[in-house]
Structures are given as structure tokens and as C-alpha cells.
Amino acid sequence: MVSLFLLPKLKMMSVAELIKQCAVKAISEVYKVEIEPANITVSATKPEFEGDYTIVLFSLVKQFRKSPDAAGQELGNYLLQQHADLFSSFNVIKGFLNLVIADAYWVDFLQKNYNNTSFGLKEKNGRRVMVEYSSPNTNKPLHLGHLRNNFLGWSTAEILKATGCEIVKTCIVNDRGIHICKSMIAWQLFANGATPESTGMKGDHFVGDYYVKFNDEYKKQIEVLIEQGSSKEDAERQAPIFKGAQQMLIDWEAGNPDVIELWKTMNSWVYAGFTETYKTIGSDFDRTYYESQTYLLGKDLIEEGLKKNVFIQEADSSVWIDLTADGLDRKIVRRKDGTSVYITQDIGLAVNKFEEYKCDESIYVIGDEQNYHMKVLKLICQKLGLPSADGIHHLSYGMVELPSGKMKSREGTVVDADEIVEEMIDISKQKTEELGKVKDFTAEELKELYNIIGLGALKFFLLRVDPKRRMIFNPEESIDFHGFTGPFVQYTHARIKSILRKLADVNVDLQIGNHHNLLSLEKQAVIHLEQFVTVIEEAAAEHDPSKVAIYVFNLAKIFNSFYTEHSIASAESEEKKILRLQLATLTAQTIKTAMSLLGIHVPERM
RNA sequence: UGGCUUAUAGUUUAAUGGAAGAAUGCUGCGCUUCGAACGCAGUGAUGAAAGUUCGAAUCUUUCUAAGCCAACCA
Numbered sequence: 194m195v196s197l198f199l200l201p202k203l204k205m206m207s208v209a210e211l212i213k214q215c216a217v218k219a220i221s222e223v224y225k226v227e228i229e230p231a232n233i234t235v236s237a238t239k240p241e242f243e244g245d246y247t248i249v250l251f252s253l254v255k256q257f258r259k260s261p262d263a264a265g266q267e268l269g270n271y272l273l274q275q276h277a278d279l280f281s282s283f284n285v286i287k288g289f290l291n292l293v294i295a296d297a298y299w300v301d302f303l304q305k306n307y308n309n310t311s312f313g314l315k316e317k318n319g320r321r322v323m324v325e326y327s328s329p330n331t332n333k334p335l336h337l338g339h340l341r342n343n344f345l346g347w348s349t350a351e352i353l354k355a356t357g358c359e360i361v362k363t364c365i366v367n368d369r370g371i372h373i374c375k376s377m378i379a380w381q382l383f384a385n386g387a388t389p390e391s392t393g394m395k396g397d398h399f400v401g402d403y404y405v406k407f408n409d410e411y412k413k414q415i416e417v418l419i420e421q422g423s424s425k426e427d428a429e430r431q432a433p434i435f436k437g438a439q440q441m442l443i444d445w446e447a448g449n450p451d452v453i454e455l456w457k458t459m460n461s462w463v464y465a466g467f468t469e470t471y472k473t474i475g476s477d478f479d480r481t482y483y484e485s486q487t488y489l490l491g492k493d494l495i496e497e498g499l500k501k502n503v504f505i506q507e508a509d510s511s512v513w514i515d516l517t518a519d520g521l522d523r524k525i526v527r528r529k530d531g532t533s534v535y536i537t538q539d540i541g542l543a544v545n546k547f548e549e550y551k552c553d554e555s556i557y558v559i560g561d562e563q564n565y566h567m568k569v570l571k572l573i574c575q576k577l578g579l580p581s582a583d584g585i586h587h588l589s590y591g592m593v594e595l596p597s598g599k600m601k602s603r604e605g606t607v608v609d610a611d612e613i614v615e616e617m618i619d620i621s622k623q624k625t626e627e628l629g630k631v632k633d634f635t636a637e638e639l640k641e642l643y644n645i646i647g648l649g650a651l652k653f654f655l656l657r658v659d660p661k662r663r664m665i666f667n668p669e670e671s672i673d674f675h676g677f678t679g680p681f682v683q684y685t686h687a688r689i690k691s692i693l694r695k696l697a698d699v700n701v702d703l704q705i706g707n708h709h710n711l712l713s714l715e716k717q718a719v720i721h722l723e724q725f726v727t728v729i730e731e732a733a734a735e736h737d738p739s740k741v742a743i744y745v746f747n748l749a750k751i752f753n754s755f756y757t758e759h760s761i762a763s764a765e766s767e768e769k770k771i772l773r774l775q776l777a778t779l780t781a782q783t784i785k786t787a788m789s790l791l792g793i794h795v796p797e798r799m
Numbered sequence: 800u801g802g803c804u805u806a807u808a809g810u811u812u813a814a815u816g817g818a819a820g821a822a823u824g825c826u827g828c829g830c831u832u833c834g835a836a837c838g839c840a841g842u843g844a845u846g847a848a849a850g851u852u853c854g855a856a857u858c859u860u861u862c863u864a865a866g867c868c869a870a871c872c873a
Contacts, residue, residue: 528871677822762833
């Protein structure tokens with residue numbers, strides 16, 4: 194018999210991977226057929242059948258000319274014989290070979306990992322990945338959609354870090370352009386010198402109000418002009434406040450000191466507000482880019498692209514790229530007046546980022562409305578032969594909408610980020626007080642707890658579904674604290690910690706050997722724990738934190754079932770008590786780590 | 800008009816081409832307790848039609864519905 198535990202490479206492998214390796218070897222020995230491990234399907238056995246993992250044989254049996262049943266029996270017997278320390282029994286149903294993993298294997302796994310505080314996390318792998326997220330405009334406060342972006346970006350970065358990547362978190366601040374000038378002109382016209390200080394308002398909200406004000410006034414002026422006989426298009430172009438904003442943009446680009454001064458002042462108000470919000474939600478960046486400093490980038494790349502015949506110059510001297518061969522359209526990259534367009538800056542910034550950090554991969558967390566834009570960006574970079582081109586990935590996510598439709602800042606129909614955060618914290622305060630379990634907490638401890646639970650509920654709510662899915666948020670129905678939620682998982686953690694505190698005098702480190710029979714619920718929990726590394730890898734590969742959220746929820750659920758059914762403190766034997774304590778310890782640890790990958794803290798008590 | 804995305808229980812959602820799983824809701828049940836923000840049981844779903852396959856929620860085609868994009872806007 195070959196003992197798997199003696200092979201260091203195999204030891205680090207997941208059970209599923211181990212089974213594949215064994216199957217490859219078995220098939221090679223029994224049928225003299227060589228199969229790639231990747232071509233073997235191993236999945237968790239359905240609960241209605243006996244077994245832990247299942248090998249699906251249908252796709253294989255043709256190659257060794259056996260019926261699925263016969264092949265299942267033969268392979269099952271062989272596996273059992275050769276790897277008695279891994280498999281304890283098997284059964285074949287149709288083409289499914291259901292394998293029961295030996296309890297000793299699970300117990301061994303548990304004993305090796307229960308006190309590993311970095312369980313699930315991997316060593317540095319030398320890859321460097323940039324994650325750009327948040328990317329706010331400095332003319333309005335953040336709303337719920339921005340929160341989804343922030344949480345996704347932050348969490349994806351953490352998940353990649355857990356797989357061993359080095360991470361550079363970046364943010365591009367859209368701090369210039371016509372939309373910024375809109376709030377500037379409105380402030381000039383209507384504020385009478387008011388400031389966030391004089392009004393006691395948070396800076397980003399203060400500026401955002403003038404953005405709304407601009408649009409109100411703009412609409413009024415358009416209506417008046419239409420009444421006076423202008424066409425709609427004309428009115429939109431001729432409205433005085435709009436022309437004022439346009440002039441301001443021209444002055445800004447010309448470096449007019451007064452306009453620059455106003456711009457700096459108003460932006461500083463916004464930044465003060467953002468800093469506060471980022472601090473509460475736990476967003477941070479290693480490097481912040483400002484559009485005002487990057488918007489001229491990429492111009493030299495146009496000349497280079499022309500030389501390489503990637504771009505074409507028209508008679509009017511505008512420059513284009515023809516992407517029709519790739520199923521896309523023609524796209525302008527430089528206007529006839531020589532100024533660059535949005536995508537040109539993006540190319541320039543991509544080059545800049547690469548020169549600065551030499552990342553192997555660069556992830557952009559941007560809404561799905563820019564799917565086409567990002568496709569074009571990557572394609573142009575590839576055609577220009579930029580070394581960073583293939584590493585560009587768009588983490589596209591669906592918009593967060595209200596039951597009434599899209600959120601629109603300019604119309605003020607948004608779920609404000611600061612407000613929703615505050616509301617979630619309020620709700621956790623209410624619930625905590627109702628339950629009355631932490632009456633001995635100090636005011637400070639309570640404040641921290643409400644923050645942990647409120648933000649946990651919000652982050653979990655936004656991260657638990659596939660990023661690309663659109664979400665409709667109904668403010669009438671507040672975010673739940675039961676079921677598939679952050680507080681449920683946090684509660685499970687607090688509960689386990691409570692048990693561990695009560696049984697602190699038991700020596701968990703006692704060597705109890707691996708000869709224990711596991712009850713069904715005990716085994717389910719260990720099996721689930723063992724899958725943590727694989728789940729992190731999948732979430733990292735797909736840039737999808739929802740995989741981690743679903744995982745940690747199921748882990749908590751399985752533990753809760755186990756916990757109601759079987760007692761730890763009064764286990765059947767002392768050894769069983771230790772085993773269960775180890776199980777509880779590793780579960781709590783795994784919940785904590787998994788939640789931290791989502792940016793969610795877990796309390797010791799709640 | 801073209802391109803991309805989505806469609807799963809009443810609602811919110813999961814499922815590397817392999818035996819549709821949760822949550823919530825609803826109906827019952829379980830606290831003289833290792834924490835009921837919990838557990839147990841029941842209920843109920845792959846938009847429509849065809850095709851490929853031993854096998855399709857998943858792949859192909861058509862249709863239907865929703866959303867986004869296709870600016871010398873950002």
C-alpha cells in the first residue's frame with residue numbers, strides 16, 4: 194500500500210484533487226489508459242446517497258470499453274485496496290462511483306489544522322495584481338452602487354492576497370470635467386459663500402447638493418427657452434448655466450487661477466467627506482490617481498499607434514482605430530482638433546500603472562455599463578502591443594437599482610452611502626438591545642459592536658450574489674438579520690467563542706490519535722472546512738467574492754446543525770470532547786478568516 | 800438596426816455538461832439552555848420551442864421579456 198501521507202506534495206492537495214490523482218493512477222493500472230486529472234469529474238456526493246465524494250464515470254467508460262457499473266466496481270475495489278488510508282468504502286449507482294473517505298483521514302486533517310490561525314491562506318506566489326476600484330466623481334457623495342463597487346474591489350483584493358498574490362489597491366478619482374464644473378458654477382451662483390463649515394454639512398454632501406441644484410436650474414432654463422421658441426436641442430445648448438459650466442471647463446484647462454482655486458477648494462471639501470466614509474466602511478488604497486493629473490496621458494501613444502499602422506488618420510486629421518474585424522466598431526482616439534478622448538487617457542493610464550508597478554494582472558472594478566468600453570480598451574492595448582494588455586481584466590458588476598428604477602444623482606434619487614450605513618448600524622443597535630445579551634458592554638464596546646454588525650449585514654448583502662447580477666434594493670424592506678446574512682454568520686462565530694470560553698480549561702492539544710468514528714454532522718463540518726482553500730482559489734480565479742460568502746454561510750449552517758444535535762461539553766467521551774473542540778476551534782477560525790476576506794469583522798460576543 | 804448581459808419556488812438566489820441546493824415567506828414542531836440573531840419537518844422552481852449528448856439550468860439555433868452599450872460625453 195502506498196501511504197499518501199508520506200508524500201509531501203500530495204499532503205497539500207485538496208481531497209478532491211487527491212481523489213483525481215488516485216483515479217488517474219487506478220485507471221492507468223487497471224485499464225492501461227492514460228487520462229488527465231482535469232478530465233476526471235469529482236464532486237461532492239448528493240446527500241441521498243452514501244458517500245463523501247463521487248467520481249462520474251460516463252465520460253470515461255468508452256475509453257476502456259466497460260459498462261459504467263463494471264468499471265465502477267473495478268475502480269472502487271482497486272482504490273480501496275491501494276489507498277486504504279484514504280477510502281473506507283464505496284458504492285456504484287449508475288455511472289456514479291461514490292467513495293466514502295476514511296474517518297481517520299478527516300480526523301487527521303482536523304488535528305493538523307485546528308490551531309493554524311492562517312488556515313486557508315497561502316504563501317506568497319510572486320504574482321503582483323492591481324485592483325482599481327471605487328473611482329468616485331468629486332461632484333457628489335457616494336451611494337449604494339459605489340458601495341457595491343468598493344466592497345467588491347476590496348474583497349477581491351483580499352481574496353487574491355489570500356492566494357499569495359501581492360496586491361496594489363488603486364483608485365482613480367474623476368476630479369475634473371464638465372460634471373465637476375456643474376457643481377462649481379451652481380455654488381458660485383447660489384451659495385452666497387456658504388461652506389461645509391458654515392452649514393455644518395459633510396463636504397461631499399454639501400457639494401453634491403449644488404450638483405443637484407445645477408440640474409434643477411438647468412431644467413428651468415431649458416423650459417423657459419423652449420417657451421420662447423427654441424428647439425429642445427438648442428435650449429439644452431444655450432441655457433446660460435450650461436454655457437457657464439462649459440466656460441468654466443475652458444478656464445480650468447487654461448489654468449485660470451480663480452477657477453483653479455475654486456476647484457481646489459470644492460474638491461478638498463469632497464475629499465474630507467470621502468475620507469470619512471472610506472474610514473467607516475474600511476476602504477483603503479495603496480495609490481490614488483487623479484484624473485486631473487492623468488487626463489493628458491496617452492497622447493504620445495497615438496503617434497506610436499500611427500507608426501505601427503494600428504491607427505488610421507482621416508483627411509480631417511482625426512485619428513481612428515478600426516475594430517470591425519474583431520466584431521466591434523470604429524473608434525476615435527484623437528479628435529480633429531488634436532485633443533484626446535476618454536479612452537486615450539485610459540490607455541495612457543494603463544501604461545503608467547504598468548511602468549510604476551509592473552503588475553502581472555490589472556483588475557478594473559467598473560459597472561457593466563462600461564463592458565463595451567473595457568473590451569475596446571483591452572483590444573487597443575493588445576493591438577498596440579503593450580506588455581500589460583493581456584493582464585487587463587474587467588470585474589464587471591450589475592447596477593444597484595431601486596424599485597423605481599435607476600439611481601440618479603442629478604435627480605437626487607439615490608440611496609446615500611452614509612445614510613444606509615448609519616441605518617444599518619441603527620438597526621443592529623435595536624436588535625442587540627431587544628435581545629439584551631451584552632448588557633455588560635461599555636458604551637465604546639457597544640458602539641464597536643453595532644458597527645461590526647451593521648456593516649457586516651450591509652457588506653454581506655452586497656457581496657453574497659454574483660457580481661454581474663443586477664440588484665434591486667428596496668429601502669422599504671430593510672436588510673435582514675436572519676438566514677443568509679452577515680449577522681447569522683457573525684452570530685455563529687460568537688456562539689462558538691462562547692463555548693470555547695466556557696471549556697477553556699480542557700486541554701485541546703492532547704494527542705488523541707485518529708481512530709475515531711465520525712458522526713454524520715461532524716463529518717459534514719470537517720469536509721466543508723477542508724474545502725476552504727479550494728473555494729478561495731475559485732473566488733480568486735473568477736474575481737467573485739460571492740463564492741466566499743456562500744461558503745462561509747454554509748459552514749455556519751452546518752456547524753449550527755451539528756451544535757444543536759450534539760453536545761460538546763457533555764460529549765460521549767473525553768476524546769470526543771476534544772475532537773469536537775478542535776472542530777469548533779477550526780470552524781470559528783475559518784469563519785473569521787472567510788469573513789475578513791469579505792471585509793467583515795466577527796465579534797466575540799453579540 | 801447591430802453587439803453584450805440576464806431569465807431557476809410567491810420573493811431573493813446556488814449549481815467545473817453529471818443525481819436542481821439554499822434563504823425568505825407560509826404551515827407545524829423544538830428553549831428548567833455548551834447562546835433561539837438558532838434548529839427540525841413540510842410546501843414550492845430551471846421564460847418558450849427545437850437541436851447536440853449516454854446525460855442540458857448549463858452548449859447551439861429561433862422566439863419572448865428586461866437591462867446595458869454602439870458619442871469627436873465622462
